[in-house]
Structure formats: structure tokens, C-alpha cells
Amino acid sequence: MSILVDKSTRLLVQGITGKEGTFHTQQMKAYGTNIVAGVTPGKGGTLHEETTPIFNTVADAVKNTEANASVIYVPPPFAADAIMEATDAGVSLIVCITEGIPTVDMVKAFHYVNAHGSRLIGHNCPGVISPGKCKIGIMPGHIHKEGRVGVISRSGTLTYEAVHQLTNLGLGQSTCVGIGGDPIIGTLYVDLLEMFQADLGQTAPPGRRMGHAGAIISGGKGTAAEKMKMMTEAGIHVVSSPADIGITVQATLQK
Structure with missing residues (x-):
């Protein structure tokens, strides 16, 4: 029994090359989570720690890996846009860890996600x-x-x-x-x-x-x-x- 996530979850990490993204990607992999992609604009076409493919956009990551969930470790000024980008790419579950996102940005992201049918957990949450x-x-x-x-x-x-x-x-x-x-x-x-x-x-x-x-x-x-x-x-x-x-x-x- 489980809800939201299980062994069939295919996860992409937005902000994978940052300090927090790198550390927690390692921890999630060690637990057994199936991480299929990372997203960092400008670093597409490379590998994160020689294993996980990095894409410039969430849309490219979903197209190439069939990722169905995303976790966000993006700095606060850019996190709401990251949420909406994942929504546009058709990601069904979006988990935003980032703390300190401006409230006005989150109001926009909240309504955007609800209008497009994705499920958002967070922000400022453990996951x-x-x-x-x-x-x-x-x-x-x-x-x-x-x-x-x-x-x-x-x-x-x-x-x-x-x-x-x-x-x-x-x-x-x-x-x-x-x-x-x-x-x-x-x-x-x-x-x-x-x-x-x-x-x-x-x-x-x-x-x-x-x-x-x-x-x-x-x-x-x-x-x-x-x-x-x-x-x-x-x-x-x-x-x-x-x-x-x-x-x-x-x-x-x-x-």
C-alpha cells in the first residue's frame, strides 16, 4: 500500500547540479529511488556524477526519459517558474523542497498547477x-x-x-x-x-x-x-x- 510514489516512479531532479540537489540526489539514489534525469539550464548533454543525464529543460527530460515525477532544489527566485515548467511538461507529481519562495510567486504557481492537473507537494517541505x-x-x-x-x-x-x-x-x-x-x-x-x-x-x-x-x-x-x-x-x-x-x-x- 502506498500513495503518490512507488517503485514505478521515474524521478527527475530540477537543480541537480547545485549543492543541495547533488547531495540529496545521492541520498535518494542510495535509498533506491529511480532517478532518470536531471535538469539544469545550460548543462544539457552532460552527465551528473557520470550516471544521470542532464537536460536543459523539463520538457526535454520528460520526452527522453518518460519521467513522471519531479523534485525541485532550485533557488527561491526561480522555484515558482520551475514548478510551472514541470507542469507544462506534463509531470504528474511535483515535489518542491525549496524554502523562502515569495508568496506572490507561489500564488501564481498554485493556481497554474491546479489549472493544469498536476499534483504539487510543498513548497518548503521534506517531501x-x-x-x-x-x-x-x-x-x-x-x-x-x-x-x-x-x-x-x-x-x-x-x-x-x-x-x-x-x-x-x-x-x-x-x-x-x-x-x-x-x-x-x-x-x-x-x-x-x-x-x-x-x-x-x-x-x-x-x-x-x-x-x-x-x-x-x-x-x-x-x-x-x-x-x-x-x-x-x-x-x-x-x-x-x-x-x-x-x-x-x-x-x-x-x-
């Missing part, structure tokens, strides 16, 4: 992994275990914490998705919950400005207590501490 099948992004592969629990999170580090607990309890994951914590992101919880069900925990002190839109409290609305109450009333198992995620999932699955 997507289906353990034992495919890893796209920057998450540590070794903490994951193949199984049947789906994980969705806006926070990269809390994703890793939840996964680590689950794995230590012998609870493998089908797919783990970091959707990103910025105000404008391509895919929301509800989009992924249509594919699988996940539990999540969160806290946010009233009156404190947090680092992402998922923790906004305004006019007494959106407090941790209010969110937990609403989810509990909806039949969702809620934990008061991230440390309880693993054992709560384990207990729920045993019912």
Missing part, C-alpha cells in the same frame, strides 16, 4: 516517501519502515519524530508526506486524507507568532485545545504530546 519503494525529498530514509500507517504533517521535524516512534513500535508506514508549513502550499490535509487516514498532534501557545501558518491563533480560534476538541468530536484519536503518537496509533490499530 514524500513510500518506505521500501521510493523516497523523494530530504527525509532520513533509515527511520522509516514499510507498513500500513499513513503519516501527514506540516512540520518536517515532527514528521521524523512520529515516524521514528512508529518504527520503534514495529508499525510501518505506507506513505509519509510533509506538505509544508507555509501559507500557500500545493496539497492540504484533506486532499491526502481522501487517500489514507492519519493521526497528528500539535501545540501552539496563545498570542505567540509561530513560524508557519498551521499554528495561527486569531480571536480565540485555532488554539490547540479547540483543535483537539474538534478532532476528538469528529472521532479522531488525539494525543496531548508528540511523545504519545506512536503508542496511540498502536493502541488504535489493536482495537
Whole structure:
């Protein structure tokens, strides 16, 4: 069981020759991800580390390799254009790791992707992994275990914490998705919950400005207590501490 990515995923890396692109391409390959192409304008016709063909455009890469997914490690000023270029090339899944993309650029990219039928994960996210099948992004592969629990999170580090607990309890994951914590992101919880069900925990002190839109409290609305109450009333198992995620999932699955 998995969503979004699996062994049939053919990945291209936009920004493959940069420092981040090079490092994480190595890590994804080591995990077993099928990386079929890289894209860096002006470097087409060469090989990245003597193995991966580089193309000048995403369209050329897709035409020559049948890539069906893209991961973006492009600097913020150019990342939105990279997203839209992948969309134009017909890439079905686009995972944007880049942090700090101007909001106005992301609004444009968000509407463009939705209008053309591609699926965008991110930006400013750790990516997507289906353990034992495919890893796209920057998450540590070794903490994951193949199984049947789906994980969705806006926070990269809390994703890793939840996964680590689950794995230590012998609870493998089908797919783990970091959707990103910025105000404008391509895919929301509800989009992924249509594919699988996940539990999540969160806290946010009233009156404190947090680092992402998922923790906004305004006019007494959106407090941790209010969110937990609403989810509990909806039949969702809620934990008061991230440390309880693993054992709560384990207990729920045993019912």
C-alpha cells in the first residue's frame, strides 16, 4: 500500500547540479529511488556524477526519459517558474523542497498547477516517501519502515519524530508526506486524507507568532485545545504530546 510514489516512479531532479540537489540526489539514489534525469539550464548533454543525464529543460527530460515525477532544489527566485515548467511538461507529481519562495510567486504557481492537473507537494517541505519503494525529498530514509500507517504533517521535524516512534513500535508506514508549513502550499490535509487516514498532534501557545501558518491563533480560534476538541468530536484519536503518537496509533490499530 502506498500513495503518490512507488517503485514505478521515474524521478527527475530540477537543480541537480547545485549543492543541495547533488547531495540529496545521492541520498535518494542510495535509498533506491529511480532517478532518470536531471535538469539544469545550460548543462544539457552532460552527465551528473557520470550516471544521470542532464537536460536543459523539463520538457526535454520528460520526452527522453518518460519521467513522471519531479523534485525541485532550485533557488527561491526561480522555484515558482520551475514548478510551472514541470507542469507544462506534463509531470504528474511535483515535489518542491525549496524554502523562502515569495508568496506572490507561489500564488501564481498554485493556481497554474491546479489549472493544469498536476499534483504539487510543498513548497518548503521534506517531501514524500513510500518506505521500501521510493523516497523523494530530504527525509532520513533509515527511520522509516514499510507498513500500513499513513503519516501527514506540516512540520518536517515532527514528521521524523512520529515516524521514528512508529518504527520503534514495529508499525510501518505506507506513505509519509510533509506538505509544508507555509501559507500557500500545493496539497492540504484533506486532499491526502481522501487517500489514507492519519493521526497528528500539535501545540501552539496563545498570542505567540509561530513560524508557519498551521499554528495561527486569531480571536480565540485555532488554539490547540479547540483543535483537539474538534478532532476528538469528529472521532479522531488525539494525543496531548508528540511523545504519545506512536503508542496511540498502536493502541488504535489493536482495537
